[in-house]
Amino acid sequence: APVAGRPPAAPPGGGQRFRAGDRVRHATFGDGIVVASVARDGDEEVTVAFTGGAGVKKLMQQFARLQKV
Numbered sequence: 001a002p003v004a005g006r007p008p009a010a011p012p013g014g015g016q017r018f019r020a021g022d023r024v025r026h027a028t029f030g031d032g033i034v035v036a037s038v039a040r041d042g043d044e045e046v047t048v049a050f051t052g053g054a055g056v057k058k059l060m061q062q063f064a065r066l067q068k069v
Contacts, residue, residue, distance in 0.1 A: 029054040
């Protein structure tokens with residue numbers, strides 16, 4: 001069930017919120033570009049290539065809380 005005040009992890013219907021090529025920002029890793037996105041278990045697994053030395057990370061949107069920029 002959604003938590004009040006927090007957006008859903010993935011759009012209703014199991015679709016992806018992010019697509020390859022989207023520019024995103026993470027609170028710890030900074031800015032990056034989405035490499036891939038897959039709906040997984042009611043969430044979204046997003047692979048992001050971060051700039052500034054953080055490298056490539058696979059993140060679950062529910063925890064990562066990526067923002068499009």
